Amino acid sequence: MNTNLESYFLVVTLAISALGFILFIASSFFKLKLHNLIQQTFFSTCFFSLFAILLIRGINLQRFPCSNLYESLLIVALAASAITVFFSSKYKMHFLAWPSSLFITSLLAYSISLPESQRDAIPLIPALNSYWRVIHVPALLTSYGFLTIAGIISGFYLFESYQTESLDSKKKKLDFYEECIYRCVSFGFPLLTFGIVTGALWANNTWGNLWQWDPKENLALVTWFIYLAYLHLKLSNKASTKTLAWVNLIGIIAIYITYIGINQFDLGGLHTYGRV
Secondary structure, three states, X not given: OOOHHHHHHHHHHHHHHHHHHHHHHHHHHOOOOOOXXXXXXXXXXXXXXXXXXXXXXXXXXXXXXXXXXXXXXXXXXXXHHHHHHHHHHHOOOHHHHHHHHHHHHHHHHHHHHXXXXXXXXXXXXXXXXXXXXXXXXXXXXXXXXHHHHHHHHHHHHHHHHOOOOOHHHHHHHHHHHHHHHHHHHXXXXXXXXXXXHHHHHHHHHHHOOOOOOOHHHHHHHHHHHHHHHHHHHHHHOOOOHHHHHHHHHHHHHHHHHHHXXXXXXXXXXXXXXXXX
């Protein structure tokens, strides 16, 4: 399979995201206000470039490309690009520019650094050769994009909460961050729920049981309970916003361990397709 065009797009996208991060962090440091159109153009370019990579790979493979860690990283980066465009345009979350570009750059750099065994296109094993793969995987990975951005904003909230400035200005920023976090989780949690449910249905179809008590399944459920706790505490007003921000940061750790850590640390289980 000729992967030259795919590799070219990947390197170009990585360069664009890295340059974007430098531009956005510099503008933030020097307090320069970039026109919103620049941010929209940057993340839209990343989105379409990543879409082209996945399209090329899909055409070459004659299937939807979501069967290994490399392809999943591209999907998360694609989702993060689309999410940032959506939130920055609809909800004016322009402060997401540099952390989102850093997140996308990190994902692409990690994907390029993977060993050939995780990047090569190989025939699907029987467990992955199912229509459930196209239903389950994109929803779960997109939820990771939303929830990771919620965690990023939580970091902004906690940082801002310790800053010394006028009370009115500080409260306005904190209220805005709080609303942004809630919106991200409100989009991400239903997708996470859908991903876990469809994963259970896929497991039943493949292995004859809805739940295998596999490490990745168990940690996915733990992650789900973390965000359920966030929503419960948020909607019932039983915790401070600072506590809710910490819950989201714990959620990011849970996502990392579920998504990459299980295979990275070779904890075993049936989900070994992304071992590094």
